[in-house]
Amino acid sequence: MRYLPLDDEDRALMLARIGASRIDDLFADIPADKRLTDLIDIPRRMSEMEVERRLSAMAARNVAAGSAPFFVGAGAYRHHVPASVDHLIQRSEFLTSYTPYQPEIAQGTLQTLFEFQTQVAALTGMEVANASMYDGSTACAEAVLMAHRLTKRKKAVLSGGLHPHYAEVVGALADMAEDDTLRAPPDVLAREDIAASIDDETSCVVVQNPDFFGNLRDLAPIAAAAHAKGALLVAVFTEAVSLGAVRSPGEMGADIVVGEGQSIGNALNFGGPYVGLFATRAKFVRQIPGRLAGETVDADGRRSFTLTLSTREQHIRREKATSNICTNSGLCALAFTIHMSLLGEAGLRRLARVNHANAVALADRLACVKGVSVLNQFFFNEFTIRTPRPAKDVIEALVEKGIIGGVPVSRLLPKSGLDDLIVVASTETNSDDDRAAYAAALAEILS
Amino acid sequence: MNMQGRPTRPEEAELIAPTTFTGNRGLDMEEPLIFETGRLDATGVDIDDPEPFASRLGPHERAAPVGLPGLTEPECLRHYVRLSRKNYSIDAGLYPLGSCTMKHNPRLNEKVARLPGFADIHPLQPFSTVQGALELIETLAKTLMALTGMSAIAMSPKAGAHGELCGMMAIKAAIRARGEAATRRIVLVPDSAHGTNPATAALIGFSVRAVPADAQGIVTAAAVKAALGPDVAAIMLTNPNTCGLFEREIVEIAEIVHAAGAYFYCDGANFNAIVGKAKPGDLGVDAMHINLHKTFSTPHGGGGPGAGPVVLSERLAPFAPTPYLGRNGDALVMVEHAEGGQAFGRLSAFHGQMGMFVRALAFILSHGADGLKQASEDAVLSANYIRACLNDLMSSPYGDRPCMHEALFDDRWLKETGITTLDFAKAMIDEGYHPMTVYFPLVVHGAMLIEPTESESKASLDLFIMTLRDLALKALAGDRERFLSAPRLAPRRRLDETRAARQPILKWTKPAPG
Amino acid sequence: MSQLRYSKDHEYIRLEGEIGVVGISDHAQAQLGDVVFVELPKIGTQVVQGGEAAVVESVKAASEVYAPASGEIVAVNDALESQPSLINEDATGKGWIFRIKLADARELDALMDEAAYQEFLKTEA
Structure with missing residues (x-):
């Protein structure tokens, strides 16, 4: 098998060194009656050419957007997406590295994440951004949970202009977490008075701009109405390129900004992988979900980058973490950053x-x-x-x-x-x- | 005649690394941030301004600059190529991170994932135009069900933790359907579990009750029984567990959990050890996520994207999230709204990590049933080989017994040396290796978790073993300086993480003038 | 200065009249390493003996600070917000975390004095 370097002679030598007589000795902890004796009923190995042929046949049955x-x-x-973006993200050092837990040998990933955070903060007009979420919709659900933690309230008001799938994602999680969600009816013409739905129990109001129907909305009055009731404005976008032409959510008073970053650097991919953008005010930084890259120095005083404020995260805080997220969208974030650097x-x-x-x-x-x-x-x-x-x-x-x-x-x-x-x-x-x-x-x- | 010769042998000279003007050290180059080198008017993308037209942005048009510098293409390439060279990678060397499964990433998978028929299709195109994509998802779904022996699958979770969330939401929905939502509020989680388990349970309102492992590193049925009660909704058990051991009493645990009216969530992060050797469905599992980026080698990409499809038992199948695959006559469709069903709702905007699905299926087809079984066996064999070859020097928390795909050591053997697990890990960097996973699982003091995967040749394993033995002997011989100052030969020495956390600098800010 | 009393969770409390000054022990700060953040309680909060009152974070760990006695939080050490290192430098002095108006001073009887705490540390190691 072309991906497996060991041969039978190696295996025999290794088993002998271990002191096992056959490979199944190493699997002895699996109850004997549950150990498989036959191969699983799927096809046997295929050559690279066969696999490519088979998958290409499936690909050919789709109508590509281009x-x-x-x-x-x-x-x-x-x-x-410029050709250099896809070339760079396929460099082994980016493609086949893990989460940068050993910063001395991961400055490439860490510095690009720092650049990503800086770009996202600038685009959204916010003070801080994290190192990415799965996609825009899950970032949106996380923003609502963060607003609940910050306000110690449990009700989110969702605009009728919010992408219906985003509203469903927020709604399903809220339902399970036993939080309240008020989802306004579809608002095709951007005429809703969402501010009227904000009350003293509202933690946040979630508004998309440009909205699902394409309308541009003024978030400033909604932010003011939310703040007057002690609630937060979560601003959502699904088209990151729009931020090059329309007022930023930060400028309009948003407290948390989440969005889909796919538009910059990433292909359509039939829905994934994409990259969720997440930005907020500096004072809320300890409630941010997900990873953060920060600047520091090494033992020689040279500028260096590292993952930081990790005590928010599940691997340290466990059930008290700000989120359960672990893996994020590192490579898609890298594609975003490279494309953004090319655009300027x-x-x-x-x-x-x-x-x-x-x-x-x-x-x-x-x-x-x-x-x-x-x-x-x-x-x-x-x-x-x-x-x-x-x-x-x-x-x-x-x-x-x-x-x-x-x-x-x-x-x-x-x-x-x-x-x-x-x-x-x-x-x-x-x-x-x-x-x-x-x-x-x-x-x-x-x- | 031309007599201009030049030296072709190194001169005898003292070996002192010079301080350089640039700060570069040969191929190891310092690289500024793009914000320090880019210009607001520079761009690497040629786009013509549109002909004059009547804007429909109205009062919403951006007036303020974004403040993002740009680079031309050659500058951009050089910047990111230089940065990339500061990273360790699987392609460059053995990457023994336990529980992370850093195996070879075949490039065929990258190639097929980029076929326009997969990469350049939109999740909301009419189904008639994406039949091949739906066929691919169906093929992968059926294959994963066959490998796990489970009866249903949810494909949309975007990573392992997202898969955990999916499985636990299905469990909560099932408990609600039984009318027990108010009483079953507890989820049992072993002390050794990955942090995502308790975090996921807490995210949807469960309280966590810890279950201890025994002296062998195993969760016993007796311990589970003691923790079970009518208030328990589920157990989240990783198998093989985070100590690299197969949970021997798993079948009995599943039985008593079910008898107590609770569900069995299995964290499948370590499924790669048992693919083709056992089926989770035969062990009594109700839900299990599969990290496609671990077991089926979709690249880790510096921290993602992953993919975490969840296989479900018959009991949980009705509660699977939308969207799911269905048929309309001969045609495949995505069922996006479950009318009158028990689906718990939607987990993410679209159908899941299609790009990862293509890569995972390519990996599975390449291996086949025979290759996958061999891969599991080689991974377990390699881990045991490392364990057997280091056991005399380094201490194992659970004694000299076979492990699955990863070998776990603790720091008792370092106790008298004044060298910590972290120091040992950093010294490995100077030897050209990425360290193993350290300080996880939390239940083992100074844990070192080594997962070689099936991708290493015997020569590679032997060199790794000899390197660790050499380091271990140096540690035991009291060569502290080597360890405490490591790494010295990497792009960076140890970082001041205290400073990073006390005064967080999370983005570049333009320095004040003057 | 009145004597410190310690809990088994390594908090100390020092009585100043009816008010108890609470922080973590010097031993605890040494174990934690560099403290990078302290989550302070809100003034006016009622806490019970053994209940969570604050969180002290190092780079790689977050540790709950449990109230060594029941009562009302009457003051918090704001200086820790900008200088969490005070806990490392002077845990039992400038590194105090909060002041508590004791509900029942007799609760302190269950805590250890300095000598007993030092003995306790030996058994824990």
């Missing part, structure tokens, strides 16, 4: 402008299709359209014409009476031809 005009967003976004301020701002311009161009085109209306007043690279036919049927009909046209709202919010809405995203990867093809196909389907 192979069609593609307009799906709703929590994950297709962006161009200038690149990020331009990338964001191009995204916005493309979305505006698409919205203008689709609004001209008979029977279609664009619902958003303000948006970044994503918006919601209303169609005269059920959105699900429209999307399927578009697939027939080779276009992946967005996400029917009813897929995430079934039985909510929103069957005629499609969330549509456009990034820098879409060309004018893509947009023209979309509008033409939609017109044909609806005619």
